[in-house]
Amino acid sequence: MAQTMYDKIWNKHVISGKAGEPQLIYVDLHLVHEVTSPQAFEGLWENNRKVRRPDRTFATMDHNVPTEDIFNVKDVISRKQMDTLRKNCTDFGVRLAAIGEEQQVIIHAIGPQLGLTQPGEVIVCGDSHTSTHGAFGSIAFGIGTSEVEHVFATQTIWQAKPKTMGIHVHGDFQKGVYAKDLVMALIAQNGVDFGTGYAIEFYGNTIENMSMDERMTLCNMVIEGGAKSGIIRPDQTTFDYVTGREYAPKDMAAAKAYWQQFYTDDESAFDDRMDFDVSSLAPYVSWGTNPGMAVPIDQPFPEPKDINDQKAYDYEGLKPAQKPEEIDIGFVFIGSCTNGRLSDLKIAANILKGRHINPKITALVVPASRAIREEAERRGYDKIFKDAGCEWREPGCSACLGMNPDQVPAGVHCASTSNRNFVGRQGVGSMTHLASPAMVATAAIYGHFVDIRKQTVTA
Amino acid sequence: MEPITVHTGKSVALMRNDVDTDQIIPKQFLKNILKTGFGIHLFYDWRYLKNGRPNPDFILNQPTSKGATILVTGNNFGCGSSREHAAWALKDWGFKVIIAGGYSDIFYMNCTKNGLLPIVLPQTARDILAKATPEETITIDLVHQRVKYANHEFTFEINPTWKDKFLKGTDDIDLTMTYEDQITAFEAKMPVFD
Numbered sequence: 301m302a303q304t305m306y307d308k309i310w311n312k313h314v315i316s317g318k319a320g321e322p323q324l325i326y327v328d329l330h331l332v333h334e335v336t337s338p339q340a341f342e343g344l345w346e347n348n349r350k351v352r353r354p355d356r357t358f359a360t361m362d363h364n365v366p367t368e369d370i371f372n373v374k375d376v377i378s379r380k381q382m383d384t385l386r387k388n389c390t391d392f393g394v395r396l397a398a399i400g401e402e403q404q405v406i407i408h409a410i411g412p413q414l415g416l417t418q419p420g421e422v423i424v425c426g427d428s429h430t431s432t433h434g435a436f437g438s439i440a441f442g443i444g445t446s447e448v449e450h451v452f453a454t455q456t457i458w459q460a461k462p463k464t465m466g467i468h469v470h471g472d473f474q475k476g477v478y479a480k481d482l483v484m485a486l487i488a489q490n491g492v493d494f495g496t497g498y499a500i501e502f503y504g505n506t507i508e509n510m511s512m513d514e515r516m517t518l519c520n521m522v523i524e525g526g527a528k529s530g531i532i533r534p535d536q537t538t539f540d541y542v543t544g545r546e547y548a549p550k551d552m553a554a555a556k557a558y559w560q561q562f563y564t565d566d567e568s569a570f571d572d573r574m575d576f577d578v579s580s581l582a583p584y585v586s587w588g589t590n591p592g593m594a595v596p597i598d599q600p601f602p603e604p605k606d607i608n609d610q611k612a613y614d615y616e617g618l619k620p621a622q623k624p625e626e627i628d629i630g631f632v633f634i635g636s637c638t639n640g641r642l643s644d645l646k647i648a649a650n651i652l653k654g655r656h657i658n659p660k661i662t663a664l665v666v667p668a669s670r671a672i673r674e675e676a677e678r679r680g681y682d683k684i685f686k687d688a689g690c691e692w693r694e695p696g697c698s699a700c701l702g703m704n705p706d707q708v709p710a711g712v713h714c715a716s717t718s719n720r721n722f723v724g725r726q727g728v729g730s731m732t733h734l735a736s737p738a739m740v741a742t743a744a745i746y747g748h749f750v751d752i753r754k755q756t757v758t759a
Numbered sequence: 760m761e762p763i764t765v766h767t768g769k770s771v772a773l774m775r776n777d778v779d780t781d782q783i784i785p786k787q788f789l790k791n792i793l794k795t796g797f798g799i800h801l802f803y804d805w806r807y808l809k810n811g812r813p814n815p816d817f818i819l820n821q822p823t824s825k826g827a828t829i830l831v832t833g834n835n836f837g838c839g840s841s842r843e844h845a846a847w848a849l850k851d852w853g854f855k856v857i858i859a860g861g862y863s864d865i866f867y868m869n870c871t872k873n874g875l876l877p878i879v880l881p882q883t884a885r886d887i888l889a890k891a892t893p894e895e896t897i898t899i900d901l902v903h904q905r906v907k908y909a910n911h912e913f914t915f916e917i918n919p920t921w922k923d924k925f926l927k928g929t930d931d932i933d934l935t936m937t938y939e940d941q942i943t944a945f946e947a948k949m950p951v952f953d
C-alpha cells in the first residue's frame with residue numbers, strides 16, 4: 301500500500317502500539333523555552349526523575365526577553381521565569397542558549413541554525429509553532445507542558461498518528477507575493493480548523509522552488525489552520541542548508557542516503573488532497589481577530605457570517621466592504637518565528653532602503669536570532685532600518701505576543717509579520733493585521749497597506 | 760490524576776466557535792511557574808471590565824454559574840497557542856468536563872493529561888444542552904459514553920486509550936517507564952552519521 305512521507309518517518313519511530321491507536325514514539329529532538337517548561341521540570345523534581353537524554357534536548361530564552369536593553373529584565377516575574385530555566389538547565393544538564401549569548405534565538409530558529417533540525421526526525425517543543433521544523437522533512441509538532449515532562453523523563457511521547465492531507469502547490473508567484481501569502485490564503489479560504497487532525501504535506505513545483513526560509517514560513521503557520529504539522533520532502537535545498545552547521549551529521553553522504561527514503565509514494569496515500577495554483581495569488585492582509593479573517597489586498601472585507609465576525613469588526617473598528625488600504629496603521633512589527641529570518645529582513649531592508657517610514661508609525665525590527673542579527677549587520681540592514689526610522693532590536697519573540705515590554709498600544713492598528721491576530725495578542729486593546737514582510741515594510745512607509753504588486757520599489 | 764467514570768454537574772454554555780487559548784488565558788498570566796492559581800484569570804478579557812471589575816454580563820460572573828463543572832461550547836475550542844495553562848485554568852475554575860463541536864489537537868491532549876474530559880457532540884445536541892437551567896444537571900457516563908440531560912440522551916465517541924486513562928486516572932510517565940527496555944533497545948538501533 302502506498303505510504304506518505306509522514307507515515308514512513310512515523311513508522312521508523314514507533315516503540316510500541318498498534319496502527320490506528322495511540323502509539324509510543326521516540327523523540328529525536330526536544331526544544332525547550334522558559335514559558336512552558338517550569339512546571340515540567342518541577343514534576344521531575346517531585347518524582348525524583350531525570351532528563352533521560354540531555355544530549356537530545358536544547359533550551360533557549362525567547363518569550364520574555366527584552367529586546368531593547370536585554371540584560372535589564374525589569375519585570376520581576378519574567379526574570380523569575382528565565383532564572384528558573386537557567387537553574388533547571390544547570391540541574392538537569394540541559395544545554396541552554398541564555399539571554400545575550402551567541403546562540404540565543406527564538407526556539408524555532410535554533411534547531412535549523414545549529415543543524416539540530418534534520419530530515420526524518422521527530423521534533424517536539426512546548427510551543428505550537430514547532431510545525432516550522434517540518435520544512436526539513438521531519439515530523440514536528442507542538443505539545444503541552446505535561447507532555448514536555450513526559451519527553452524529559454522518557455524521550456518518548458504517546459500520540460495517535462494524524463491523518464495526512466496533501467496540498468499540491470503549483471505555479472509561479474507574482475512579484476511581491478510570498479509563502480506567507482500562500483499560507484494566509486489557504487487558511488482564509490478553508491477556515492481556521494480545516495487542518496484539525498491532519499498533518500499537511502506541501503509538494504509541487506512552487507514548493508520545490510522555495511528557499512528553506514520560505515518553507516519554514518509555510519510550515520510555521522499550518523497550526524493557524526488547525527494542522528498539527530506541516531511537512532515538505534527533503535531535497536538538495538534542504539541538504540545544502542543543513543550541511544556544515546554545528547550539529548549537522550559529519551558523514552553527510554550517509555545521512556543523505558538515509559534521508560532520501562522519506563518521500564510520499566504517490567498521491568493515493570493521502571487521506572485528503574487539495575490543489576492550489578499560486579499564479580494569480582495576491583498579497584493577503586488579515587482584518588479580524590483570527591488568521592482566517594483575511595482578504596487579498598485588492599478585495600473588500602466580507603459581510604459578517606456569524607457572531608465571531610461581528611465581534612471582530614466591533615473590536616477592530618472596521619466595517620464590511622472597507623478595503624485593507626483603509627486600515628490606519630500606527631505600529632509595525634517585523635520579526636517572529638514566522639518571518640524574522642535573514643531573507644525576511646533582506647526583503648524589508650530592500651524596500652526601506654533610502655526611504656523613511658511614515659512619522660506616525662513606531663516600527664520594531666526584531667531578528668529571530670543573534671546569528672541572523674549579526675549577519676544582517678554585516679550586510680548593513682541595521683543601518684537601512686535605522687535610517688528609515690525603525691528601531692533595530694535584539695532577538696526574541698517580542699511583539700508577536702508581547703510577553704516582554706514590546707507591546708502595541710491599545711487602539712492602535714499594527715501591520716505585523718507574525719502569525720496570530722487574536723484579541724489582545726500584541727497588547728491589551730491592540731489590533732493586529734498579519735501580512736508578509738514586504739507588505740508590512742511598505743505599509744510602514746505609506747501608513748497603510750498598499751498593493752505591492754503595483755509598486756516600482758520591491759524586494 | 761483524578762479518575763472520571765460518571766459525573767453529574769451543573770453546566771454553563773458559552774456558544775462561541777474558535778475560542779483560542781489566548782482568550783482562555785491571556786499571555787500576561789503565563790509567567791506563573793506553578794500549575795495552580797490560573798482560575799481567577801480564566802477568560803480574563805471577557806470576564807473583567809477595563810477597570811478590573813467583573814463584567815456582570817459574562818456568563819461565568821453570574822451567581823447562577825457558581826459551582827458549574829461542565830462547559831458547553833462551540834467548534835474548534837482551544838485553538839492557537841499550545842499553552843497547557845488553558846487546561847489548568849479551566850480545571851482550576853472548577854470545570855471537569857467540556858462539551859464542544861471539536862478541539863485543537865494540542866488542547867485535546869492537554870485535557871487528557873489533566874483529567875479534564877473533552878467530549879465531542881454535534882451542534883444539535885449542544886443546542887439542547889445549552890438550554891439547561893442552573894437548577895438542572897447534566898450527567899456524563901464515560902463508561903457507556905453517554906451524556907444525559909432531562910429526557911435527552913446522546914452518545915459520544917472517544918479513543919479507547921484516552922478513555923481508559925480517564926477511567927483509571929493513570930500517570931503516563933509511570934506507564935511509559937515500564938517500556939524502558941524497549942526504549943533502550945530502540946536507541947541502540949538508531950542510525951548514526953558521525
